[in-house]
Amino acid sequence: MAEDGARPSIEFWYEFASSYSYLSVMRIEGLASAAGVDVAWRPFLLGPVFMSLGWNDSPFNIYPPKGRYMWRDLERLCARYGMRLQRPSEFPRNALLAARVACQGQDQPWIGAFSRKVMAANFADDRDIGSADVIADLLDGFSLPASDLIAAAQRPAGKEALRHQTERACQLGLFGAPSFVVGGELFWGNDRLEDALEWACEAARGSVPRTGTSHLE
Amino acid sequence: MAEDGARPSIEFWYEFASSYSYLSVMRIEGLASAAGVDVAWRPFLLGPVFMSLGWNDSPFNIYPPKGRYMWRDLERLCARYGMRLQRPSEFPRNALLAARVACQGQDQPWIGAFSRKVMAANFADDRDIGSADVIADLLDGFSLPASDLIAAAQRPAGKEALRHQTERACQLGLFGAPSFVVGGELFWGNDRLEDALEWACEAARGSVPRTGTSHLE
Numbered sequence: 001m002a003e004d005g006a007r008p009s010i011e012f013w014y015e016f017a018s019s020y021s022y023l024s025v026m027r028i029e030g031l032a033s034a035a036g037v038d039v040a041w042r043p044f045l046l047g048p049v050f051m052s053l054g055w056n057d058s059p060f061n062i063y064p065p066k067g068r069y070m071w072r073d074l075e076r077l078c079a080r081y082g083m084r085l086q087r088p089s090e091f092p093r094n095a096l097l098a099a100r101v102a103c104q105g106q107d108q109p110w111i112g113a114f115s116r117k118v119m120a121a122n123f124a125d126d127r128d129i130g131s132a133d134v135i136a137d138l139l140d141g142f143s144l145p146a147s148d149l150i151a152a153a154q155r156p157a158g159k160e161a162l163r164h165q166t167e168r169a170c171q172l173g174l175f176g177a178p179s180f181v182v183g184g185e186l187f188w189g190n191d192r193l194e195d196a197l198e199w200a201c202e203a204a205r206g207s208v209p210r211t212g213t214s215h216l217e
Numbered sequence: 218m219a220e221d222g223a224r225p226s227i228e229f230w231y232e233f234a235s236s237y238s239y240l241s242v243m244r245i246e247g248l249a250s251a252a253g254v255d256v257a258w259r260p261f262l263l264g265p266v267f268m269s270l271g272w273n274d275s276p277f278n279i280y281p282p283k284g285r286y287m288w289r290d291l292e293r294l295c296a297r298y299g300m301r302l303q304r305p306s307e308f309p310r311n312a313l314l315a316a317r318v319a320c321q322g323q324d325q326p327w328i329g330a331f332s333r334k335v336m337a338a339n340f341a342d343d344r345d346i347g348s349a350d351v352i353a354d355l356l357d358g359f360s361l362p363a364s365d366l367i368a369a370a371q372r373p374a375g376k377e378a379l380r381h382q383t384e385r386a387c388q389l390g391l392f393g394a395p396s397f398v399v400g401g402e403l404f405w406g407n408d409r410l411e412d413a414l415e416w417a418c419e420a421a422r423g424s425v426p427r428t429g430t431s432h433l434e
Contacts, residue, residue, distance in 0.1 A: 053280050053282070063270050063392065065270070065390045065391070065392040066392050068390060069390065069392065069403055069405055072402075072403070073404075073405070073409075076412075173282045173285060173286065174282070175280060175282040175283050175286065185289075186286055186289070187290075188286055188290070189408075191406075191408045192290075195293075
């Protein structure tokens, strides 16, 4: 978390298979840049988080009324944001490889652009982001060394990096994506992106409480 | 739903035990009035809806990380809206009687004020809204015939009215509260109140599609 007077920052937790993460991945860099907030990209896997809550699938699949609503809500929000949307023919898609590659590159300057490419492939072009060929194709588009990056992501250290990151998501109390962490504050959902950025700015000015959850439970 | 050129209207589905319904019950009349939208108050019970999804308690109790987050999120939102908040010592509270009384009065001019009183009792004053004495006290505050209203709510017709309303909530695809229905469009959550009001206004002007969900599933 930013100390008083430091540049504001935010941890952005997202999952490539998550529909509402699509919205925030596309929006965050522009909004954060305009607000002067640094973004720490934190790709992770929702599957283990959902398993810890007793779900063996997306809640949007387990609970059909929630799923029907989500797709319609997403359609309305994409229309508002001017974002393309093509409902993926498979949901949720296997995002393991994409997340491992992103985890390797999360501090690299290409992380935002790569994440947007993956999201557009999944939610606008209905491509199988679980396929190494598709991920390689997306990386090639940036003139990045696709085969090296994919090989590194699949080595033990690459697998461990994502596993560790996902464990940290659980430790932080995350239960869905996208989520935003600003110091001790958790914000859940694309609807809270603007609030989280505002909180980061206020925290950097020292004008909000440092912590606020500990007294609750 | 409003026809083209008719006055815009919205169905507001809420439950007295629901934390996010508290926010919308307090906000909707002012916002809707400013937007020129008529509100049809639709108190219902979440319990049967949750049971149909396989939950025998509030998901905020079943899934502790969601619950911890919700209370903190609610605290932040109440601070923003300038609303009092005292975490109820029992959650969710039994809202059966309050919902039956509200169902009897849902087309009466006192429905908004009564609903706000019940919500404030539960979420700001930590009073047991499951108690007939508390409900009678709140009704007395409006010089309404408390004992007659409570008796009517508990007669077979009063019970049936709420049961029927809750069944309709399920038929509409509701899975949580608050929810807003504008024609064939469902909006879920306090975060969508402003969107739903805007949709109602546009629908009344004939500038949005009449239906939008049928092709999705």
